[in-house]
Amino acid sequence: MKVDRSPIQVMAEEKKAVKNIPPKGDDLSEWYTQVCLKAQLVDYAPVRGCIVLRPYGFAIWDRIREEFDKRFKATGHSNAYFPLFIPESLLAREADHVEGFAPEVAWVTEGGGEKLTERLAIRPTSEVVIGMMYAKWIQSHRDLPVLINQWANVVRWEKATRPFLRTLEFLWQEGHTAHASQAEAAEEVQRMLEVYREVAEDELGLPVIKGRKSANERFAGALSTFAIEAMMPDGKALQAGTSHELGQNFAKAYDISFTDVDEQRKHVWTTSWGVSWRILGGLIMTHGDDRGLVLPPQIAPTQVVVVPIIRKGDESVPPAARACYDALRGEFRAHLDDRIEQTAPWKFNEWEMRGVPVRVEIGPRDVADGKVTIARRDTLEKSSVPASEAAAHIGRILAEIQRELRARALAERERRTTTATTREQFVEALKRQAGFVLAPWCDRTECELQIKAETSAVSRVIVADAAPGETCAYDGSPAKVKAYFARSY
Amino acid sequence: MKVDRSPIQVMAEEKKAVKNIPPKGDDLSEWYTQVCLKAQLVDYAPVRGCIVLRPYGFAIWDRIREEFDKRFKATGHSNAYFPLFIPESLLAREADHVEGFAPEVAWVTEGGGEKLTERLAIRPTSEVVIGMMYAKWIQSHRDLPVLINQWANVVRWEKATRPFLRTLEFLWQEGHTAHASQAEAAEEVQRMLEVYREVAEDELGLPVIKGRKSANERFAGALSTFAIEAMMPDGKALQAGTSHELGQNFAKAYDISFTDVDEQRKHVWTTSWGVSWRILGGLIMTHGDDRGLVLPPQIAPTQVVVVPIIRKGDESVPPAARACYDALRGEFRAHLDDRIEQTAPWKFNEWEMRGVPVRVEIGPRDVADGKVTIARRDTLEKSSVPASEAAAHIGRILAEIQRELRARALAERERRTTTATTREQFVEALKRQAGFVLAPWCDRTECELQIKAETSAVSRVIVADAAPGETCAYDGSPAKVKAYFARSY
Numbered sequence: 007m008k009v010d011r012s013p014i015q016v017m018a019e020e021k022k023a024v025k026n027i028p029p030k031g032d033d034l035s036e037w038y039t040q041v042c043l044k045a046q047l048v049d050y051a052p053v054r055g056c057i058v059l060r061p062y063g064f065a066i067w068d069r070i071r072e073e074f075d076k077r078f079k080a081t082g083h084s085n086a087y088f089p090l091f092i093p094e095s096l097l098a099r100e101a102d103h104v105e106g107f108a109p110e111v112a113w114v115t116e117g118g119g120e121k122l123t124e125r126l127a128i129r130p131t132s133e134v135v136i137g138m139m140y141a142k143w144i145q146s147h148r149d150l151p152v153l154i155n156q157w158a159n160v161v162r163w164e165k166a167t168r169p170f171l172r173t174l175e176f177l178w179q180e181g182h183t184a185h186a187s188q189a190e191a192a193e194e195v196q197r198m199l200e201v202y203r204e205v206a207e208d209e210l211g212l213p214v215i216k217g218r219k220s221a222n223e224r225f226a227g228a229l230s231t232f233a234i235e236a237m238m239p240d241g242k243a244l245q246a247g248t249s250h251e252l253g254q255n256f257a258k259a260y261d262i263s264f265t266d267v268d269e270q271r272k273h274v275w276t277t278s279w280g281v282s283w284r285i286l287g288g289l290i291m292t293h294g295d296d297r298g299l300v301l302p303p304q305i306a307p308t309q310v311v312v313v314p315i316i317r318k319g320d321e322s323v324p325p326a327a328r329a330c331y332d333a334l335r336g337e338f339r340a341h342l343d344d345r346i347e348q349t350a351p352w353k354f355n356e357w358e359m360r361g362v363p364v365r366v367e368i369g370p371r372d373v374a375d376g377k378v379t380i381a382r383r384d385t386l387e388k389s390s391v392p393a394s395e396a397a398a399h400i401g402r403i404l405a406e407i408q409r410e411l412r413a414r415a416l417a418e419r420e421r422r423t424t425t426a427t428t429r430e431q432f433v434e435a436l437k438r439q440a441g442f443v444l445a446p447w448c449d450r451t452e453c454e455l456q457i458k459a460e461t462s463a464v465s466r467v468i469v470a471d472a473a474p475g476e477t478c479a480y481d482g483s484p485a486k487v488k489a490y491f492a493r494s495y
Numbered sequence: 496m497k498v499d500r501s502p503i504q505v506m507a508e509e510k511k512a513v514k515n516i517p518p519k520g521d522d523l524s525e526w527y528t529q530v531c532l533k534a535q536l537v538d539y540a541p542v543r544g545c546i547v548l549r550p551y552g553f554a555i556w557d558r559i560r561e562e563f564d565k566r567f568k569a570t571g572h573s574n575a576y577f578p579l580f581i582p583e584s585l586l587a588r589e590a591d592h593v594e595g596f597a598p599e600v601a602w603v604t605e606g607g608g609e610k611l612t613e614r615l616a617i618r619p620t621s622e623v624v625i626g627m628m629y630a631k632w633i634q635s636h637r638d639l640p641v642l643i644n645q646w647a648n649v650v651r652w653e654k655a656t657r658p659f660l661r662t663l664e665f666l667w668q669e670g671h672t673a674h675a676s677q678a679e680a681a682e683e684v685q686r687m688l689e690v691y692r693e694v695a696e697d698e699l700g701l702p703v704i705k706g707r708k709s710a711n712e713r714f715a716g717a718l719s720t721f722a723i724e725a726m727m728p729d730g731k732a733l734q735a736g737t738s739h740e741l742g743q744n745f746a747k748a749y750d751i752s753f754t755d756v757d758e759q760r761k762h763v764w765t766t767s768w769g770v771s772w773r774i775l776g777g778l779i780m781t782h783g784d785d786r787g788l789v790l791p792p793q794i795a796p797t798q799v800v801v802v803p804i805i806r807k808g809d810e811s812v813p814p815a816a817r818a819c820y821d822a823l824r825g826e827f828r829a830h831l832d833d834r835i836e837q838t839a840p841w842k843f844n845e846w847e848m849r850g851v852p853v854r855v856e857i858g859p860r861d862v863a864d865g866k867v868t869i870a871r872r873d874t875l876e877k878s879s880v881p882a883s884e885a886a887a888h889i890g891r892i893l894a895e896i897q898r899e900l901r902a903r904a905l906a907e908r909e910r911r912t913t914t915a916t917t918r919e920q921f922v923e924a925l926k927r928q929a930g931f932v933l934a935p936w937c938d939r940t941e942c943e944l945q946i947k948a949e950t951s952a953v954s955r956v957i958v959a960d961a962a963p964g965e966t967c968a969y970d971g972s973p974a975k976v977k978a979y980f981a982r983s984y
Contacts, residue, residue, distance in 0.1 A: 051578045052585055052627045053615065061573035061643060068574070084550035085557070089540045090617075090648055090664050096541055109608055114617065116602040117663075118652030126542065128579075128603065128617075138541045148836060154550060159579055159648065163607030174606075175579050347637055 026359075029296050034240045038291055042169040045299045045360050047290075055167035055174035059283070062360060065307035067177065067283055071157065073209045073304070074179060074281060077201045083153040083181060088135050090159075091126040097134050100259035106226020107131065110162040112174075128161040133227065133252070133278055136182045137260035144274060147186055147266050151194070155181040170287030171244075171495050178282035184262060184274040188253070191275035195249045198279040199232045202247035210289050211302040211412035212236050213419050214246055215442070215490055217467025222451045225278075229253035235466045235490065236288050237419040241439035243466045243492035244288045249279035287495075292415050293384075299361030300384050302411050303404040310340045310400055311362045315350040315369035322373040330368060330378055330396060337397055338404070358383060363407050364400050384411060423490075432479040432491070436461035442492050444469075446485035448478035456480070457491065465489040515848075518785045523729045527780055531658040534788045534849045536779075544656035544663035548772070551849060554796035556666065556772055560646065562698045562793070563668060563770060566690045572642040572670060577624050579648075580615040586623050589748035595715020596620065599651040601663075617650040622716065622741070622767055625671045626749035633673060633763060636755050640683070641673040659776030660733075660984050667771035673751060673763040677742070680764035684738045687768040688721045691736035694770075699778050700791040700901035701725050702908050703735055704931070704979055706956025711940045714767075718742035724955045724979065725777050726908040730928035732955045732981035733777045738768035776984075781904050782873075788850030789873050791900050792893040799829045799889055800851045804839040804858035811862040819857060819867055819885060826886055827893070847872060852896050853889050873900060912979075921968040921980075925950035931981050933958075935974035937967035945969070946980065954978040 027040040042048050047063030050056075059067060075085070091114065098104045107130045114126040129135065140152055157179045167173050181198060185191040199216055206212040214234035224231040228250040236244045257263065257273035266272050293300040303309050312334065314327035324344065331342035341362075343353050350367070357365055367379040367388075378396050381388045384407050391399045422441025426432035435443045436457075447453070447465065457480050458464050472485035479485075516529040531537050536552030539545075548556060564574070580603065587593045596619045603615040618624065629641060646668045653661050670687060674680040688705055695701040703723035713720040717739040725733045746752065746762035755761050782789040792798050801823065803816035813833065820831035830851075832842050839856070846854055856868040856877075867885050870877045873896050880888045911930025915921035924932045925946075936942070936954065946969050947953050961974035968974075 049628060049631065051624065053578050053580045053582055053624075056578035056580060058578065058628055059576040061575045064573070064575045084553070086550045086553045087548040087666060089542050089545035089547065090650070091542045091545060093542055111606070112603050112615075113605040114601050115604045116614075117600070118654070119598050125605075126601075135540065135542075135547075139538060139547055142538065161579070165607070177576060 027296070027298065030239070030294060031296075034238075034291065037294070038287075039169065041290060041294055041298050041359070047286075047299075048169045053174070055164060057169050057173050059177070062307070063286070066289075066301070066305060067286055069305045069307055070205070070210065070286060071179070073205045074201070075155075075157075077205065078155050078179075078181065081153075081197060081201065083155045083183075086154045086156055087158070088129075088132050088139065088156055090129055092129055092132075092135050094125045094127060096138060097127050100134070100227050100256055102255070103133065103227030103259075107162075110164070112161045112163055129158070130160055130162045131278070131280070132156065132158070132160075132180055133182065133256055133276075134260070137256045137262055137276070140182075140184050140274070140276075141260050141262045144184060144262055144264050147264055150184060150186045150264060150274065151190065152184040153181075153194075154183070155179055168287075170283050170290070172284075176282050176284070178280050180278060180280045183277045184257075185277070186264065186266065186272075186274065188251075188275050191253075191277050192251055195230075195232060195251050195277050195279065198277075199234065199247070199249040202234050202249065202279070202281060206234055206236070206246055206285065207412060209302065209304045210285065211408060211415055212246065212285070212288055212292055213412065213416040215467055215469065217469040217490065219248075220449060220451070220454055220465045220468060220489070222454050223464060223466075225250045227252060227255050229255070233467055235492075235494075236292065237422050237441055237492070238288065238291045238495065239418065241422055241441040241493070243442065243490075243494040244284070244291075245466070245494065246285045246288050247279070247281040250277060252276040252278060292418075293411050294361070297355075297386075298359035300411065301361035301363060303363045303408045306361065306363050307339060308341045308360075308362050309338045309404060310334055310364045310366060311357045312340065312342045312366045312368065313350055313353050313357070314344060315367055315372075316346075317370050320370040322370055323368055326373045326393070327368045330366060330393060334366075334397055334400065338400065354381075364403055366396065366400075382407065426479045427476075429480055429482070433461055436463040436491060436493065439493050442466070442490045444488060444490050445479035446472045446476040447487050447489045447491075448481060448483045449486040449489070450483070453478065453481050453483070461491075461493075463491050463493045466492050466494060516785070516787065519728070519783060523727075523780065526783070527776075528658065530779060530783055530787050530848075536775075536788075537658045542663070544653060546658050546662050548666070551796070552775070555778075555790070555794060556775055558794045558796060559694070559699070559775060560668070562694045563690070564644075564646075566694065567644050567668075567670065570642075570686060570690065572644045572672075575643045575645055576647070577618075577621050577628065577645055579618055581618055581621075581624050583614045583616060585627060586616050589623070589716050589745055591744070592622060592716030592748075596651075599653070601650045601652055618647070619649055619651045620767070620769070621645065621647070621649075621669055622671065622745055622765075623749070626745045626751055626765070629671075629673050629763070629765070630749050630751045633751055633753050636675055636753055639673060639675045639753060639763065640679065642670075642683075643672070644668055644670040657776075659772050659779070661773075665771050665773070667769050670766070670768045672766045673746075674766070675753065675755065675761075675763065677764050680742075680766050681740055683766050684719075684721060684740050684768065687766075688723065688736070688738040691723050691738065691768070691770060695723055695725070695735055695774065696901060698791065698793045699774065700897060700904055701735065701774070701777055701781055702901065702905040704956055704958065706958040706979065708737075709938060709940070709943055709954045709957060709978070711943050712953060712955075714739045716741060716744050718744070722956055724981075725781065726911050726930055726981070727777065727780045727984065728907065730911055730930040730982070732931065732979075732983040733773070733780075734955070734983065735774045735777050736768070736770040739766060741765040741767060781907075782900050783850070786844075786875075787848035789900065790850035790852060792852045792897045795850065795852050796828060797830045797849075797851050798827045798893060799823055799853045799855060800846045801829065801831045801855045801857065802839055802842050802846070803833060804856055804861075805835075806859050809859040811859055812857055815862045815882070816857045819855060819882060823855075823886055823889065827889065843870075853892055855885065855889075871896065915968045916965075918969055918971070922950055925952040925980060925982065928982050931955070931979045932968075933977060933979050934968035935961045935965040936976050936978045936980075937970060937972045938975040938978070939972070942967065942970050942972070950982075952980050952982045955981050955983065
């Protein structure tokens, strides 16, 4: 136990710990990877492109999952679980879908010591296997709507991978619903997109733009894809959730039909919508700073950590820290860090790296004064308050942090959003990766492919119709829509 | 809406619904499959040996999962998530382990449109990939113990499959821990086995026998395997959870070592323990009856269903049913079945099939009398109680059902447990599938293989040492232990 280091030793140690990661502004990519590893969110697995979600990362994902799940249930959805495998012949029935996903599929070709007669795809998404079941379950209009969600692992064979943002195997939820009419299906798609926006903004403090995807960026097999898009600090957009109107494409391919009230046999209208652990990547990049992760209080597995500062010969601190923790833990997700192997400064660094929103420090002086020191993770401000008022004070601070993280992220996004009406403005802003460029656009795939070739950017979401007379910012043809463009993850 | 059928119509309908499944006593296997399908727990998937866990089945599994999960957390474990894939070369490092699992592995050989240079196993269990990570994470005695659990899907290439009991892909939890000493690891193994027993008995009402597995029945790569074994109504045992002392086998194969307080580098001692959705199969078989599923109240997603009995011209019932539901739902997991397309008898049958512990019936007569009729699912008894006392009455009934289901299952197991000291008794009881046969045994693999060849039964668990002088019930050699034998699922 080395608890009585000199201030110089402590400072040197603190510096070293902070220096573990590069400044966020210098190299976001390296900063991001280091934070993911050093905050012990993930580790690289001994399989290319796969990560291990460590207990702390899992706890954050679990909190995010809970926020989504309770809203899925509140909007009438139930959870279920469908198989990992999809026989190749079934996957092939919806032409656009298989064309879109086949290049990313991992195939099981051997099982139980034998070559299989038919390859099995590991689900890249589950429209197919769920559609097959809906065809069995749905017979009458009375069976509709079917509103099911699944939390599952899926596999997509990606070349370049990064923790959370792009991994071969990832965890996600996929909602799959079937409806009697197109209008109902369209309503569901917007309802779930709004749930996504709400969780992203209200819980994760991640401001997003809702809109429709262009034809080129649409989900394979969908009529329309809608998405929430967030802006990262390097000016690249992150797609954080998608919601698809599948029309009757899957219903026809997999024969999902019902007898309507008019006794006619009709195909259902289906939707699907998904959010993956990718949104956690967006959370890390958006709020983190040079000391590591910064978690919004609503999502933080630990909202408050109490760290006793032990001095040789003093015995007042441990019971005071325990009493403080006992007073807080009924109200907050609190943790008492009473490890004796580590120094207090070491612990401060560790909890800062892990993004815990509020730290309570209690030293002999605090105990003598009947006070505690409260440190905010986001601003790093410290305040000294009477121990008896700690809970009320922390409650206020947590609410403030939640509000301010979102406000700062929003201001940052506004700063990184420009508008363009000329090709020069448009191309220049995208080439220097300035962030979102909002522009009138012709909404033609050929135009989008040219934009991509020249700027590496594509449309992220279409948010409105163009005004009469507006012209496409890129090619000068008549504009149909207003869309956000950006390079993206 | 056909709400005013004649009593004869109603009876005919009721009979038909009940006749949907064969009597449990006639053909347990067919009864089981029918209950799984008709209670909408599962459906067969369009992939051999795989099932879909439908919303109702998922809700039950989720309740079971919660009961385990809270106890895992209370005993210091955290959840994490490890990859689905294990490269072949890694799997091969622990010789016994790979030998045991290789025949059941599904192999991914193609991904992203290319043949892989190395086959990837889909995890049949995760000792290997988790062991690799522990080797990275564990350096010092301060890093120990590591106590992690994972809820995941795993795949084992089984030939004959049955819902929950044996499926190619299944959902389970697998705990993996690393310790500084053998004693600590052994303690962990018993602690988790006791958690399994507690959830099985206290929550699922499933009496189990705890004990050690024989060498022949041990987990591939373990020093010792412990299990909880339940007895099914057809006299076959069901292994409902296992907990393994892995010794230093995996630590040596994957080099998981630490610097101890004495500065020596040492290999850790690891454990693993798992429960799958198989235990849900045990629950169904144990408590179900000729009308379908019977759920213990602690596990039932819906504990109480309120069914209004609507008569033409009466308007008193719907508001009374709603008021009753409102009075109950704060206290119980309650559901109001106010569908208008179905008759009350049809609903009674459906909720009985789904095993909801208590049904509240409210008809015009009940409303006029200020009463409700309460029907118990397990005994099918009905009682009429003042509406104001419904909640208290239901609370008592639910506790009684929970207690009595377990007591009945225990009595049934006792009835299906015999002891044998001679070969004749031993072989006869096993051949007619009488249930558990408790016998002194020599604990030799050769003897067990002979028993298996003759009776199709094996030892299920070893529960004690033999008394001095006792001889093996099967081969007459000196007995070492007392063990339960049975045929099994």
